[in-house]
Amino acid sequence: MNIYAEDKPEFTGGLQLPNCTTFIDNNARLTEKQALYFPAKDYGYTYRELFDKVNTWSGILTELGVSKGDRVGIYLPSNPEYVILYFAVWRIGAVAVPMNIVLKPAEIRYLLEDSGAKLLVTNSSGEQNAKKGAMSCPDILPVSYISIDSEEWKISEEKSGKFFRPADCRMDDLCQLQYTSGTTGRQKGAMLTHGNWIAALDTEREVLGLTGDDVFLGIYPMAHVGVSWGISALKAGATWIIIERFDPDEYIGLAERFSATVIAGMPPVIHSLLKMPDGTEKKLSSAKEMISGGGPLHPGVWKEFHSRFGIPIVNAYGLSETIVVGTGTAIIPGDYESADRYRSVGRPVGYSEVKIVSPKDPTAELPADEIGEIALRGPGVAKGYWNMEEETKAVFISDGWFLTGDMGFIDPDGRVSITDRKKDMIVMSGWKIYPTEIEKAMIEHPDIDDIALFGCPDVHRGEIPVAAIVPAKGIVPDVKALEDFAKSRLAGYKVPRRYIIMKELPRVNGWKLLRKELRVQYCNDCDKKERNE
Structure with missing residues (x-):
């Protein structure tokens, strides 16, 4: 089958001129099988x-x-x-x-x-x-x-x-601005290139062992960098079943209907599946592996899932700035034969490098088992942040290393574990939430005199955003009204999940907010309430 309708371009003298979409042309020649299927509307494309x-x-x-x-x-x-x-x-x-x-x-x-x-x-x-x-x-x-x-x-499409x-x-030509959160409240556009994407598709295909025989059940929002897993499945010639929103019954039904071999997940999904009735195991029996990422996977949940379902979890670590594991780490099914301790995000994969550096001096590498900031290097690392020179210099440092802002350690076996977050950023179900934006939106409510947003651990979603509110004088806040106000101004995942009413916020000299004190004081209570629910 000749899918080209024009002559080849002139010889470029060996100059690398890659475009990360050329695999589509090649797959169109090789197979007539289904590429995408969208069950919600019952259509798809070969x-x-x-x-x-x-x-x-x-x-x-x-x-x-x-x-x-x-x-x-x-x-x-x-x-x-x-x-x-x-x-x-x-x-x-x-x-x-x-x-x-x-x-x-x-x-x-x-x-x-x-x-x-x-x-x-x-x-x-x-x-x-x-x-x-x-x-x-x-x-x-x-x-x-x-x-x-x-x-x-529709008419234009028919004519074209x-x-x-x-x-x-070129490899360093931009193809995407992936907006990610920032501690200042201003989102940053990570500059992703064709070379970044080529590296990511190659690495993710390798991590999952994808082939043309696979069926990938995907749940990641298309605007999230996790969409790369689905595109990697297409690169391998597999079939991608697209779910617009996660629903446990639909997810399990589609996995069984299409005999999905690779199923997408994240901590909330894995936690939800553990609540499903006996017999669910058989419906997911075609799956050879499940992806998890976007937030910390609690060891107890991970171990229980593996014990019940017998499906290895590919616990992956990466960021928007690295196209997930384009440059990152992962636990792969083969690691289950050794002691993975159900808490690691694995070893470097693909062309990735990882090291732990001192938070005070990123040029100082720390020894095994010592906690510091995780730094990554490899071809999946973005060029920097769009129109943000200072922010770029702060984390995209010399020799190609990227400072992730996450704290962790490397054990003697070379596995990475994440212990904390350097920034105040909140990660709920894979989505990054930065407090300043929510605070700026909520402070406009006339009943609020002061507000601080912070994250509390949540076994189902990784973390949840919690709002500490100082009401205006003489006001008894209506929490339902505050929630409606937030929903009218913010995307749903950014809306606080709990509200705490306080007389004043903890601050140094009346100005510098101590979010850590809020977490220490209130997160245990949130965690207990979540478990009881």
């Missing part, structure tokens, strides 16, 4: 159809004036079209700016303004928020938005059919 769709949208984006280096926001639910837009943007050499469909207009506006996006792509479910977010930016940039399921763009050869892109 590898050939995926290739055609990517080319179609490459053409539409080009006709809209998007060219190499332009940023394109993607604000869609987690469905096959999100994957197609990723590939189409990358294919023409543009830069994807993924957004979670739960983001509110003000949050969308920030990402558009900071990235300088030329276009925002959405569908009917996100059109109202997308329009508000995009139209609030005209004084800063002339951003446009389109809805891919509008009649206008030209083949688009993947744009020539």
